[in-house]
Amino acid sequence: MNKKAVLALGGNAIIQPGQKGTVAEQFKNTRESLSAVVELINQGYQLAITHGNGPQVGNMLIQHNAGIDRGIAPLPLGVLNAATEGTMGYMIEQSLMNCMKNNNIERDVVTILSQVVVDKNDPSVLNPTKPVGPFYTKEEAEKLHNEFGWTMIEDAGRGYRQVVPSPIPLDIVPFKTIKNLVDNNQIVIACGGGGIPVYVNEEGGFEGVDAVIDKDFASALLANKIEADLLVILTGVDRVCINYGKPNQLEVPEMNVEQAQKYFDEGQFPKGSMGPKIQAAIKFLNNGGGKVLITSIERIVDAIEGKTGTMIRL
Helix, strand or coil, rough: CCEEEEEEEEEHHHHHCCCCCHHHHHHHHHHHHCCHHHHHHCCCCEEEECCCHHHHHHHHHHHHHCCHCCCCCCCCCHHHHHHHHHHHHHHHHHHHHHHHCCCCCCCCCCCCCCCCCCCCHHHHHHCCCEEEEEEEEEHHHCCCCCHHCEEEECCCCCCEEEEEEECCCCCCCCCHHHHHHHCCCCEECHHHHHHHHEEECCCCCEECCCCCCCCHHHHHHHHHHCCCCEEEECCCCCEEEEEECCCCCCCCCCCHHHHHHHHHHHCCCCCCCCCHHHHHHHHHHHHCCCCCEEHHHHHHHHHHHCCCCCCCCC
């Protein structure tokens, strides 16, 4: 039986800190991130690839908001998520096809716009807390709230930002198609930016939600749905650490689910960084997954060979 893996790329790997985010920069960064894909293919894995979109959708929000004073209505966040699935999927797809050609690998690559089902009554929908987009003055924030109904909060004295829901993903609409393609040795790029959030209405159809879904949670759900053996989560550090940033910081090369949950409950993994990745790993493993590898994009090949990274198992 062939092995299956889901590889979760971070949006910050495509636009790196300090960059303007030009298309040339993003293509260059994308090309440099694909050594992980080649290594997994060489190890016999069938693959699905997910990616974050934080910097990209933030830039789109700024571009759209710049048109408000010219009478152009901004697009809903769910539509912007769909847009980044297309633009980033194109960059990853083309770069990967070229990379495989250079490595004499013959596989098709396809990008699928992925609607991801959430509960319209998820607590985060009633109390949105996820900040997105640029900072505004108090006057600008009030205008946006009054005109478009945006929820705005003050962010640590730096100005005002829009906050949106970040509901838990429950289902992936095209997962059967994704699974069939992966099972047939196609590489699928899916659930970009966590996917396009939708809910099921009273008639059984789908309606969009102005929200964002955590990419790591969506990746774990996709990995379970396609019955993947391995979930690879790329982040900014080579290994997961406890007591991070303190004199007694300690790298953790391996842990089981119970240890991961214990460290999480102790507050070792902050909500805005490593926390969601550990939670996603626990969800994947508790729902039948085989193992999770967390490491940096720069050290992915070494991590797959067991030289670095953090491996989490049941």
